[in-house]
Amino acid sequence: MNGWMGSILRVNLSNGKTVKEPLEENIAHHYVGGRGINTKILYDETKPGIDPLGPDNKMILGAGPCNGTLVPANSRLTISAKSPVTGFLGCSSSGGVFGVEMKYAGYDAIIIEGQSEKPVYLWIDNDHVELRDASALWGKTTFEGRKIIQREVGHPDIGVLGIGPAGENMVRFASVTSDWGRSHGKTGMGAVMGSKKLKAIAVRGTQGVKVARSDLIEKASKELLQDWRDNEVIIAQSNVTMEKVAKIYKEYGSTFFFTVENDVFGSAPIKNYQEGTWGEKAHPLYPDRLKEKYYLKPRSCFSCYVPDDRGYVITEGPFAGTWGTGLYNMHQYSVGSMIGVNDADALVRATALCDMYGMDISMIGAIIAWTMECYEKGILTEKDADGLRLEWGNSEVALKLIEMIAYRKGIGELLSEGIKKASETVGKGSEKFAMHVKGLAIDTPDLRAHKAWALGCAVATRGADHCMGFSQAEMGLGGWDPDPMRGEIWDGEKVKGSSEKDKGKMIKWLEDIRAFQNSMQVCVFVHYMPFAPRIGQPEMCAKYYNAVTGLDLTGRDVLHIGERIVNLEKAYNIREGWTRQDDNLPDRFLKETLPAGPAKGSVVDLEPMINEYYSERGWVKSGLPTREKLTALGLETVAYDLENRGKLGIQ
Numbered sequence: 032m033n034g035w036m037g038s039i040l041r042v043n044l045s046n047g048k049t050v051k052e053p054l055e056e057n058i059a060h061h062y063v064g065g066r067g068i069n070t071k072i073l074y075d076e077t078k079p080g081i082d083p084l085g086p087d088n089k090m091i092l093g094a095g096p097c098n099g100t101l102v103p104a105n106s107r108l109t110i111s112a113k114s115p116v117t118g119f120l121g122c123s124s125s126g127g128v129f130g131v132e133m134k135y136a137g138y139d140a141i142i143i144e145g146q147s148e149k150p151v152y153l154w155i156d157n158d159h160v161e162l163r164d165a166s167a168l169w170g171k172t173t174f175e176g177r178k179i180i181q182r183e184v185g186h187p188d189i190g191v192l193g194i195g196p197a198g199e200n201m202v203r204f205a206s207v208t209s210d211w212g213r214s215h216g217k218t219g220m221g222a223v224m225g226s227k228k229l230k231a232i233a234v235r236g237t238q239g240v241k242v243a244r245s246d247l248i249e250k251a252s253k254e255l256l257q258d259w260r261d262n263e264v265i266i267a268q269s270n271v272t273m274e275k276v277a278k279i280y281k282e283y284g285s286t287f288f289f290t291v292e293n294d295v296f297g298s299a300p301i302k303n304y305q306e307g308t309w310g311e312k313a314h315p316l317y318p319d320r321l322k323e324k325y326y327l328k329p330r331s332c333f334s335c336y337v338p339d340d341r342g343y344v345i346t347e348g349p350f351a352g353t354w355g356t357g358l359y360n361m362h363q364y365s366v367g368s369m370i371g372v373n374d375a376d377a378l379v380r381a382t383a384l385c386d387m388y389g390m391d392i393s394m395i396g397a398i399i400a401w402t403m404e405c406y407e408k409g410i411l412t413e414k415d416a417d418g419l420r421l422e423w424g425n426s427e428v429a430l431k432l433i434e435m436i437a438y439r440k441g442i443g444e445l446l447s448e449g450i451k452k453a454s455e456t457v458g459k460g461s462e463k464f465a466m467h468v469k470g471l472a473i474d475t476p477d478l479r480a481h482k483a484w485a486l487g488c489a490v491a492t493r494g495a496d497h498c499m500g501f502s503q504a505e506m507g508l509g510g511w512d513p514d515p516m517r518g519e520i521w522d523g524e525k526v527k528g529s530s531e532k533d534k535g536k537m538i539k540w541l542e543d544i545r546a547f548q549n550s551m552q553v554c555v556f557v558h559y560m561p562f563a564p565r566i567g568q569p570e571m572c573a574k575y576y577n578a579v580t581g582l583d584l585t586g587r588d589v590l591h592i593g594e595r596i597v598n599l600e601k602a603y604n605i606r607e608g609w610t611r612q613d614d615n616l617p618d619r620f621l622k623e624t625l626p627a628g629p630a631k632g633s634v635v636d637l638e639p640m641i642n643e644y645y646s647e648r649g650w651v652k653s654g655l656p657t658r659e660k661l662t663a664l665g666l667e668t669v670a671y672d673l674e675n676r677g678k679l680g681i682q
């Protein structure tokens with residue numbers, strides 16, 4: 032097979048056995064790779080109702096056909112398992128080098144099953160697969176663990192995925208860290224790894240990836256680059272070319288979005304989304320300030336020409352010597368504006384701590400913000416919080432809480448269970464301002480100003496999500512005019528972020544193409560730019576995919592496969608007890624108007640958008656897929672399975 036290595040590595044931690052199995056060609060063609068194949072394996076090999084932190088859960092690492100080829104930005108890797116945060120399908124993707132090394136070692140996927148009795152790490156050197164004792168690594172931070180493993184195996188240039196103390200302590204939203212701070216942050220994959228006593232996975236590969244037509248990959252890449260140069264987009268009230276956007280990205284990474292949200296849209300997430308504009312208070316966290324004070328040379332993942340990854344270091348003050356990589360807009364929100372902190376040193380320190388302990392920073396931000404609002408409203412007191420004064424902007428307390436959560440100390444024990452469980456335990460109306468969907472923290476700008484994003488967050492299969500329905504496209508001021516080239520496939524008219532109109536159609540389209548790209552394992556920041564309608568169209572995906580695999584897909588086929596993957600994910604969740612009530616948003620977005628700024632007075636009218644979205648998907652009103660829809664997508668066995676469980680949609 033061109034593009035795929037044709038092999039899956041299965042590792043059983045209960046009995047220490049490892050086996051290399053073939054990847055079936057029809058599975059590769061139907062589900063592509065990464066996100067798609069992982070979901071297929073989980074659906075087929077795990078039973079609904081299993082404990083996500085028990086031995087029956089499986090953790091799948093999935094690469095895609097593009098990893099390790101000449102396709103630009105092809106380094107993504109997806110980790111999937113049943114999520115200990117949501118109880119539904121968990122999956123999280125990251126760049127770096129691991130996915131590429133894994134392909135070069137000869138594997139399209141790695142299935143980790145069972146549970147080890149003692150801490151171990153997995154060392155894969157091409158065909159050599161070995162479980163090694165990790166007792167000496169247990170308790171180490173992610174950065175320390177990586178360093179020790181590199182020394183032990185004698186190779187500095189390898190891919191390493193690891194957990195820190197939070198994963199070991201099964202903090203439900205623990206992350207898996209790779210490459211000095213790149214994170215598989217969402218849905219608690221680090222807790223699953225910790226439950227298996229698997230401290231790390233290190234991989235080295237020296238094989239190549241066979242592709243069908245390298246000349247066509249080169250041609251498609253030239254076209255993509257040209258699109259980046261030519262596209263004129265509207266951002267922050269001025270027309271700029273994508274080339275300029277690329278320059279801004281290189282300079283500041285995604286931190287420039289925070290400026291746009293605070294100054295233009297009035298949708299910066301302030302104090303648990305109680306406000307949308309922070310005026311000058313936000314300025315210490317602006318990209319130019321961060322760059323001036325902390326930035327090192329930009330870095331990029333394997334094969335990417337948009338190095339948006341910022342290395343950082345604090346050179347003076349109480350946190351001097353703190354360093355890491357990856358400062359994004361998520362960090363400005365989560366450990367900045369969401370908790371009322373505008374002390375940039377504290378923000379950078381909090382970012383580094385989350386990476387070292389191995390925790391999802393979005394969950395940390397949402398849970399600390401919820402705790403602070405509980406304190407403000409008198410629901411939690413200093414006595415409940417081990418004497419901590421949980422005031423907005425108290426960065427000392429925020430840093431303390433991060434440590435207490437990672438080690439499950441004091442109030443950290445409650446918070447480590449995640450925002451949904453913590454708010455249900457505390458009660459007293461605090462559930463209403465726990466800002467999550469399906470248990471996963473909302474980490475977007477204020478959804479009252481961005482209606483497609485609101486819908487995308489509500490319906491995403493893994494819980495609140497800024498990626499899967501990547502609808503920043505609506506943020507181009509004045510709305511998003513879909514390019515005429517897309518017209519045949521998606522004929523939605525001009526779509527404005529401030530209006531609910533046509534958002535069901537838009538989110539379905541975006542989810543389907545994103546599912547395909549996440550399965551090819553290319554980076555959506557390069558292959559799909561917000562504000563630039565020409566980049567990331569299905570035809571471009573098909574060009575790359577065909578050049579790599581030698582197959583002959585059209586843009587329409589790309590969307591069809593993406594739709595199949597989304598429906599399979601949905602079916603997985605339905606088996607786990609999903610109902611329409613789970614596709615929802617916190618009351619704050621639905622009932623409380625934004626108090627000031629350009630989006631003043633906005634709320635989200637969610638129900639009509641959900642109805643439109645289900646109808647576009649061909650699902651019934653309760654959100655269940657029908658036999659006809661599943662059959663049209665080649666998911667007949669899934670239809671049969673859901674029917675047997677009484678969970679098939681009936682028209």
Ligand code: SF4
Binds near residue numbers: 332
């Ligand atoms: S855009 Fe950023 S995340 Fe994506 S491949 Fe490039 S460096 Fe990695």
